[in-house]
Amino acid sequence: MNDTKFFTDAKLPFLELRYSKSKLDYKEHIHNTFSIGAIIKGKRVYTNKNNYYTICKNHLAIVNPNTIHSCNSINNEESFYYMLYLNKAYLKSLFQTENFLEFKKELVEDKESYNEFLKLCKVIFSNEFYIKKEQYLINFILNLYKKHSDFKEEYTKDKLKISNEIVDYLHKKVDSDITLEELSKKFNLSKFYLLKLFKKELGTTIYTYFINLKIEYAKKLLKKNMPISEVALESGFFDQSHFHRNFIKFVATTPKKYQNNFVQ
Numbered sequence: 001m002n003d004t005k006f007f008t009d010a011k012l013p014f015l016e017l018r019y020s021k022s023k024l025d026y027k028e029h030i031h032n033t034f035s036i037g038a039i040i041k042g043k044r045v046y047t048n049k050n051n052y053y054t055i056c057k058n059h060l061a062i063v064n065p066n067t068i069h070s071c072n073s074i075n076n077e078e079s080f081y082y083m084l085y086l087n088k089a090y091l092k093s094l095f096q097t098e099n100f101l102e103f104k105k106e107l108v109e110d111k112e113s114y115n116e117f118l119k120l121c122k123v124i125f126s127n128e129f130y131i132k133k134e135q136y137l138i139n140f141i142l143n144l145y146k147k148h149s150d151f152k153e154e155y156t157k158d159k160l161k162i163s164n165e166i167v168d169y170l171h172k173k174v175d176s177d178i179t180l181e182e183l184s185k186k187f188n189l190s191k192f193y194l195l196k197l198f199k200k201e202l203g204t205t206i207y208t209y210f211i212n213l214k215i216e217y218a219k220k221l222l223k224k225n226m227p228i229s230e231v232a233l234e235s236g237f238f239d240q241s242h243f244h245r246n247f248i249k250f251v252a253t254t255p256k257k258y259q260n261n262f263v264q
């Protein structure tokens with residue numbers, strides 16, 4: 001049985017995520033993206049150039065761009081796995097390097113990194129906001145490179161600080177699902193430093209700050225007795241369920257119970 005689904009999004013053009021439940025094999029092949037794979041259930045034989053590995057749970061298969069590789073089933077047994085493909089230009093922008101920074105390992109055997117990758121994949125496939133997806137992606141990639149490859153984080157004091165203009169922009173976009181790319185281009189600041197400096201100056205992540213703005217805006221609308229389904233859409237949530245779930249996290253009560261305190 002072959003059960004495969006892909007995540008692609010025009011607002012996140014630098015990534016593609018694949019989930020497969022399959023017995024099918026791959027011929028040796030190359031692609032010009034940086035790839036990370038993880039087995040959720042089962043085992044596979046992973047080849048990278050002339051090296052052979054048996055990969056299973058708690059392993060990450062790493063493939064640099066334009067590297068011959070394959071990943072095939074063992075004894076025709078079904079396996080469940082994720083494959084993430086990232087554009088080279090995106091990674092060069094993230095690391096602020098002229099050339100692609102090759103990963104030094106073909107196989108990472110690290111339970112913590114493996115679990116972080118699975119969490120990232122679930123967030124990407126979910127209906128979470130773009131900023132959360134990008135924030136998870138950037139943090140995962142940076143942590144993976146710092147822990148298992150050649151990357152040292154440089155933090156210079158002369159970079160732009162988070163200004164009131166950025167915070168004001170987030171307030172104006174409270175009804176939207178903006179991306180880090182949008183913020184990066186508007187304020188001429190790399191995504192990497194945008195995340196780091198925001199955390200340093202405001203003590204929280206961009207995602208947490210932005211969703212708090214949405215919740216506070218929603219509370220104002222609830223006090224006006226606006227229907228909850230309309231409040232959800234007006235505040236930039238995907239639907240009422242998405243709004244309800246996040247509202248409870250930040251207010252510790254449901255939107256309806258909150259509204260009942262103000263509307264007679």
